[in-house]
Amino acid sequence: MRSTEQLLVDRARLMGPNVSTFYDDPLHLVRGEGVWLWDADGRKYLDCYNNVPHVGHCNPRVVEAICRQASTLNTHTRYLHEGILSYIERLTATTDASLDTAILTCTGSEANDIALRMAEAVTGKRGIIATDATYHGNTALVSQLGKSNIPTVGFGLGQFFRFVDAPDSYRHPDPDGTTFAAHVAQQIDGLEKDGTGFAALVVCPYFLNEGFPDLPDGWLKPVAEVVRRTGGLLICDEVQSGFGRTGTHMWAHEKMGVVPDVMVLGKPMANGHPVGGVVANHDIVAAFRTGYRYFNTFGGNPVSCAAAMAVLEEIDDKGLVANAQTVGAYARERMQKLATQHEVIGDIRGSGLIFGAEMVTDRTTKAPASDFTDRVINALRHRGVILSKLGRHKNTLKIRPPMPFSKDNADLLFDTLDEVLADTSLHP
Numbered sequence: 001m002r003s004t005e006q007l008l009v010d011r012a013r014l015m016g017p018n019v020s021t022f023y024d025d026p027l028h029l030v031r032g033e034g035v036w037l038w039d040a041d042g043r044k045y046l047d048c049y050n051n052v053p054h055v056g057h058c059n060p061r062v063v064e065a066i067c068r069q070a071s072t073l074n075t076h077t078r079y080l081h082e083g084i085l086s087y088i089e090r091l092t093a094t095t096d097a098s099l100d101t102a103i104l105t106c107t108g109s110e111a112n113d114i115a116l117r118m119a120e121a122v123t124g125k126r127g128i129i130a131t132d133a134t135y136h137g138n139t140a141l142v143s144q145l146g147k148s149n150i151p152t153v154g155f156g157l158g159q160f161f162r163f164v165d166a167p168d169s170y171r172h173p174d175p176d177g178t179t180f181a182a183h184v185a186q187q188i189d190g191l192e193k194d195g196t197g198f199a200a201l202v203v204c205p206y207f208l209n210e211g212f213p214d215l216p217d218g219w220l221k222p223v224a225e226v227v228r229r230t231g232g233l234l235i236c237d238e239v240q241s242g243f244g245r246t247g248t249h250m251w252a253h254e255k256m257g258v259v260p261d262v263m264v265l266g267k268p269m270a271n272g273h274p275v276g277g278v279v280a281n282h283d284i285v286a287a288f289r290t291g292y293r294y295f296n297t298f299g300g301n302p303v304s305c306a307a308a309m310a311v312l313e314e315i316d317d318k319g320l321v322a323n324a325q326t327v328g329a330y331a332r333e334r335m336q337k338l339a340t341q342h343e344v345i346g347d348i349r350g351s352g353l354i355f356g357a358e359m360v361t362d363r364t365t366k367a368p369a370s371d372f373t374d375r376v377i378n379a380l381r382h383r384g385v386i387l388s389k390l391g392r393h394k395n396t397l398k399i400r401p402p403m404p405f406s407k408d409n410a411d412l413l414f415d416t417l418d419e420v421l422a423d424t425s426l427h428p
């Protein structure tokens with residue numbers, strides 16, 4: 001087996017400069033099971049970060065479903081197959097009745113790309129609005145939404161995109177969502193006046209990439225009203241927030257009090273097997289069909305559908321949404337206690353199994369402790385706990401473990417975090 005140093009050299013040589021790694025000392029993982037990962041030296045890590053293995057690394061039900069279907073048949077969707085229909089039936093049984101039709105893809109990026117093109121097909125307009133601290137994917141169209149990394153190339157698509165300040169409950173509270181709605185209304189007005197026209201607002205309903213600000217349930221209602229009144233579509237990107245992650249609902253848009261026109265899915269959908277999707281009303285999907293001929297060779301193939309079905313079954317059978325709520329509430333209690341002991345914790349937040357803390361150098365000025373947060377993440381990695389950071393200032397601990405995460409796992413996480421935060425050599 002290649003050494004870590006050799007892997008890094010060979011990655012750069014064979015994969016080019018566009019592949020980043022986590023950590024100062026990148027991890028070479030070789031095995032996973034449940035919430036645990038092992039590296040090439042046999043060292044065990046508690047995974048508090050990866051949401052793709054939603055029902056646990058190498059979940060036996062998902063592995064069995066993939067093996068069974070892969071050894072029976074795998075083709076594309078131009079042949080008839082029971083699996084894709086059973087899956088879409090089961091998926092749409094979890095959503096509002098208006099979200100009754102789905103297109104399956106291989107990635108969240110493709111799914112968002114379709115969602116934006118659906119908005120153009122339905123409205124006849126092209127103006128898209130998103131927050132200024134989000135990420136929705138990597139196609140030429142969708143990559144325009146990542147304002148922190150706006151492509152300098154991209155076929156001139158940037159002209160169709162407008163941004164509003166991401167919600168920030170810690171520094172700029174907007175408890176009823178009316179300020180956010182007013183900012184979106186302003187951008188819509190601008191798009192209509194300059195002739196671009198308003199097609200859609202796209203948001204992650206729990207604003208995960210933005211640092212999951214603490215927003216009360218129902219917070220998206222005012223902005224949804226603005227979007228509807230002005231004739232655009234509301235696209236909810238549930239790639240990170242969906243499948244029960246928040247512990248209170250299967251879909252975060254339900255928590256935020258809205259029904260989107262288009263729901264976008266990805267990452268956890270098939271536990272690591274590449275599956276994404278767009279769920280919308282039949283009429284919207286029909287309008288998209290008129291505008292575009294769409295075919296996806298791998299999207300919705302029988303093996304992908306078997307894996308995705310096993311994820312839904314596992315969520316139900318193991319009560320994983322309720323587990324997210326119970327363990328998430330416990331995690332918040334433990335974080336609250338840590339915040340009384342460590343001044344550097346400025347704010348704690350989250351719901352279910354997405355939670356974290358914002359690190360500051362000073363609680364009064366709320367100055368972000370971004371470099372310190374980076375040192376904390378690296379120190380945790382060396383103590384066998386994997387998590388990450390995000391948000392506008394990259395100073396929010398992002399804790400988003402596989403859904404079978406237990407209270408014992410949370411204890412190990414917070415005991416280790418306590419030790420790391422007490423290590424004065426890491427402080428500024």
Ligand code: PMP
Nearest residue numbers: 107108109135136137239240266
């Ligand atoms: N939407 C959101 C909210 C995401 O976080 C991501 C990936 N980080 C995507 C879409 C893109 O998904 P994919 O990488 O599967 O294309």
